[in-house]
Amino acid sequence: MRIAIDVMGGDHAPHAHIESALSAAAQWPDTHLILVGNPEVIQPLLGNAAPANISIEPALEVIGNDDEPVKAVRRKSDSSMVVAGRLVKDGKAAAMISSGNTGALMAVGLLVVGRLKGIERPGLAPMFPTLDNVGVLALDMGANMDAKPEHLLQYAMMGSLYRNKVHGIEKPRVGLLNVGTESAKGNELTKTAYELLENAPINFIGNVEASAVLDRQCDVLVCDGFSGNILLKAMEGAASTIFKLLRQELTSSFTSKLAAGVLKPNFRNVRRKMDYNEHNGAPLLGVNGLVIKGHGSSDAVAMKTAIRQARTAIGNGLIAALTDEFNGK
Known part of the structure; x- marks a missing residue:
């Protein structure tokens, strides 16, 4: 190859x-x-x-x-x-x-x-790290700022195929990013997309809130590029801020520095799990x-x-x- x-x-x-x-x-x-x-x-x-x-x-x-x-x-x-x-x-x-x-x-x-052929809008699909180290494929994360329900359906089908072919997941769980888990929640885009995803030949599990993404409630997270890019940047910013706060606290006193020395391997493991180096490479599907x-x-x-x-x-x-x-x- x-x-x-x-x-x-x-x-x-x-x-x-x-x-x-x-x-x-x-x-x-x-x-x-x-x-x-x-x-x-x-x-x-x-x-x-x-x-x-x-x-x-x-x-x-x-x-x-x-x-x-x-x-x-x-x-x-x-x-x-x-x-x-x-x-x-x-x-x-x-x-x-x-x-x-x-x-x-x-x-x-x-x-x-x-x-x-057959695709209206390609989607950018990076991997989000998750607590179980499996990850969530999310798309679209910014290739298109605006989307129609039909585009979200295509994202779901492409993401599902990707997780099956590349990551070996037999029936990837597909979730729709929304403000609540109820099927009636969201704006016109997500409500209409929900109906399309329900009837699609995929393992659609319903709406998923942003707070549940890192718990891997789904294997593929579908959203429009505007919302997706905000989610991506918010998570990157939150992770960076948390590590900065930890560094400040763990170097604030002699006792904290001693504790930091003992816990250093654990913190290194946490950083590795959240590091983009471990999940680098977002396909443009x-x-x-x-x-x-x-x-x-x-x-x-x-x-x-x-x-x-x-x-x-x-x-x-x-x-x-x-x-x-x-x-x-």
Whole structure:
């Protein structure tokens, strides 16, 4: 299998991306990694002993975080992100991974890779960590700010297939993000979507409140991009604030520092469970190829996690399953 990596996108590019590629290439010799970016930057970091299952695809432009997404994709045709998308479009790579500009990656998915037939709006689907370490796949988390009930139905079906094919869950429980668990709760969007999900060929369990997400009351959480992105940022902010408060309290006195020393392994385990590095790699479901968004701050560990997810999705035929589902085959 061939996976294209945009090594120029992200806070720690290109060093972290190349480090992860070297590690992944050694661990998975059946996977060919295509490093997309400026060869003059990539080659010195690869060194002279690059394995045979790593190659470089030249791309001399970079889409930055401040670039307007659609304009950048159209004007910077030689950017690493666009070139990686073209490799997927042309069948030269089975997947692409980028930690760059999120909006631009959405545009690459739609304008370069192309939308999957039968899908109206692709959705971004990151994993939320949960107390039991299994995680919840949530979509849409910001690819589309507005949604119709039919879009939420498609998110539910795509998310259910993803959890089955990639994570091996036989009948993923699908929940609808809402302000209450009662079927009559919510706005017009969620009320109408509830009826559609009830009659869909999925394991729909009803409405799920935001407070229950980390308890894994469902395996797939469905919502519109506006609500989903707020939920995502709120959880990230809450986790960051809690760790800051703990750090302040545990370093406030000599006694606290002693206690912190004893509990350090426990705190490390908690941080690991909440760390995006352990869950990195959000697929853009609904495009005609595997497009994976890495966290902007992805380090080498996080990028390798994204590569592993891409391998699993490719190996289990995710895109073929989605194509069959929405083309009625």
